[in-house]
Amino acid sequence: MRGISRQTENSLGRLLVVDDDLVQRTVVGKIGAKIGYDCLIVPSLELAESALAREAFDVMTLDLSLGERDGIELLRFVADRGLRDMSIAVISGCDGRVLKSTRRVAEALGLSIIGTLSKPLDLDELKDLLQSPRRQRSSTVVGAASVDVSPERIAAGIRQGEFVVEFQPKVELASGRVVGVEALARWRTSELGIVSPATFIPVAEQCGLMPELTDTLLTSAMSQGRKLIDRYSDFTIAVNVSGSLLSDLALPERIEEVLRKEQVPAHCLIVEITETTAMADVDRATDVLVRLRLKNIGTAIDDFGTGYSSLAALVKLPFSELKIDGSFVNGCEDDEDMMKIIEASVGLGRAFNMKVVAEGVETAESLAALRRAGCDIGQGYFFSPSLRLARAESWISRRNEFVAQRAAWTSQQLPTMPDHAAFAADGGDRQQIGLTQVR
Amino acid sequence: MKDVETFDKDVLRQLISELGPEDTAEVLRAFLDDTNRKIAVLDTACPDPVLVRQEAHSIKSSAGTFGFLTLSMLASEVEQYALCMSPEQLKKATLSLRKIIEETVDFARSVLLAANMEIE
Numbered sequence: 001m002r003g004i005s006r007q008t009e010n011s012l013g014r015l016l017v018v019d020d021d022l023v024q025r026t027v028v029g030k031i032g033a034k035i036g037y038d039c040l041i042v043p044s045l046e047l048a049e050s051a052l053a054r055e056a057f058d059v060m061t062l063d064l065s066l067g068e069r070d071g072i073e074l075l076r077f078v079a080d081r082g083l084r085d086m087s088i089a090v091i092s093g094c095d096g097r098v099l100k101s102t103r104r105v106a107e108a109l110g111l112s113i114i115g116t117l118s119k120p121l122d123l124d125e126l127k128d129l130l131q132s133p134r135r136q137r138s139s140t141v142v143g144a145a146s147v148d149v150s151p152e153r154i155a156a157g158i159r160q161g162e163f164v165v166e167f168q169p170k171v172e173l174a175s176g177r178v179v180g181v182e183a184l185a186r187w188r189t190s191e192l193g194i195v196s197p198a199t200f201i202p203v204a205e206q207c208g209l210m211p212e213l214t215d216t217l218l219t220s221a222m223s224q225g226r227k228l229i230d231r232y233s234d235f236t237i238a239v240n241v242s243g244s245l246l247s248d249l250a251l252p253e254r255i256e257e258v259l260r261k262e263q264v265p266a267h268c269l270i271v272e273i274t275e276t277t278a279m280a281d282v283d284r285a286t287d288v289l290v291r292l293r294l295k296n297i298g299t300a301i302d303d304f305g306t307g308y309s310s311l312a313a314l315v316k317l318p319f320s321e322l323k324i325d326g327s328f329v330n331g332c333e334d335d336e337d338m339m340k341i342i343e344a345s346v347g348l349g350r351a352f353n354m355k356v357v358a359e360g361v362e363t364a365e366s367l368a369a370l371r372r373a374g375c376d377i378g379q380g381y382f383f384s385p386s387l388r389l390a391r392a393e394s395w396i397s398r399r400n401e402f403v404a405q406r407a408a409w410t411s412q413q414l415p416t417m418p419d420h421a422a423f424a425a426d427g428g429d430r431q432q433i434g435l436t437q438v439r
Numbered sequence: 440m441k442d443v444e445t446f447d448k449d450v451l452r453q454l455i456s457e458l459g460p461e462d463t464a465e466v467l468r469a470f471l472d473d474t475n476r477k478i479a480v481l482d483t484a485c486p487d488p489v490l491v492r493q494e495a496h497s498i499k500s501s502a503g504t505f506g507f508l509t510l511s512m513l514a515s516e517v518e519q520y521a522l523c524m525s526p527e528q529l530k531k532a533t534l535s536l537r538k539i540i541e542e543t544v545d546f547a548r549s550v551l552l553a554a555n556m557e558i559e
Contacts, residue, residue, distance in 0.1 A: 023469060026465070120511070
């Protein structure tokens, strides 16, 4: 057990750091102290319980894996003692689904979860989260759908360059290679922290700000992503475009103009159509999509399977890619009905000559099932969350390097490998593995 | 391999700018001690796959915090494969890990020297 005193005049209160990873707990404690907390750092559940029984804390960061014990036990302890005012930030190296479920458990216990962080820790996110109790715990990274944002604030954010993109890798399941990324919108504000797209997209849709926002994000995705395109052949960058924008017949030309300015070849862009239900006029949408395809730009139907018009849209509109919604992918391996939907989607994709992408891949088990079903590409926390450009570049080059040159210890046959083992993550191309040594 | 980043230097730079060089050195020292201890435990004639998996998991996460990409990803691969590797393969994997850790120590030392800090 170790204390670190705050390093600023103004105290934000007391912070309890519970983490069995020496490095991580030290980093969290030190960052906490820099921000203005008085910190107590403990490495185990037992010490955390005794600290909580003895003293009051304003905030607690909790790593879910605590050696033999797990963080859920501690959450129950906190609930039993009625410490519902303490803000809790949950950290885990497990996949996003574990974090989400933990959040639900904690909320069911009536605890104040201010956010969840995955490992490796992003220091900016950690700082944002630790500062958020002061901002009335309302607006941090994950699950904050309740922040009020005005159209004026969004418009100002667009002008001030607060909207940025992060890149989530897309992995080809047959080879394990990263073949593209999806650019995801992020809004970083000084007063609200990071605002979730679930909050600002509906407002932007309602007040007609989507064209402007889409242009901003497209430009940002292209200018940043060009580095990846230059480096890997046939690499694609996907950008989300709302179905509501497909009534604008000038959209293909506007997109082409951005590509020209940013010097990105048309075939490297995939326009992902979200909210196909918002397409007011299917004829106009068809016009727009056909011209995008003629310009060699890829088109994807996003969130396939949700919304009643998906199937109609799929049949009528010229998509080159079908993205199965994550809600059918999570836990698909244990759910026959979901598997049927995935298999049917793959069949539809084949029939209409589309690549099939599974979104929200979070576990090795789901991934193995998706490969068996014949999905072409996977995307999700199992591989990587969305990353800022520099980290995305590093991640992709590492990943592709590992795929190209397997380390010596995987080069030999692994006959005992169970079917669901993580090999699936790497595309199972064992026979191609060379004896190259890892640097 | 030439173009591949072994270290995401921005992560370490950010850590130094957030924590200051002294605190970063302290955390790095702790990491290196801890990692060396783990490797010593694994470095036996017949490593226990469960233990290898557990330690690789922990190395993966700490290395990620510092932006040690190669180490983190190698540890991640070891974590994924450990339970289905033969003792010989486990030994090789441990050896690979140790080699990368040595490179990482050299790099960490050079960064800290640049920031006027000694690592040991």
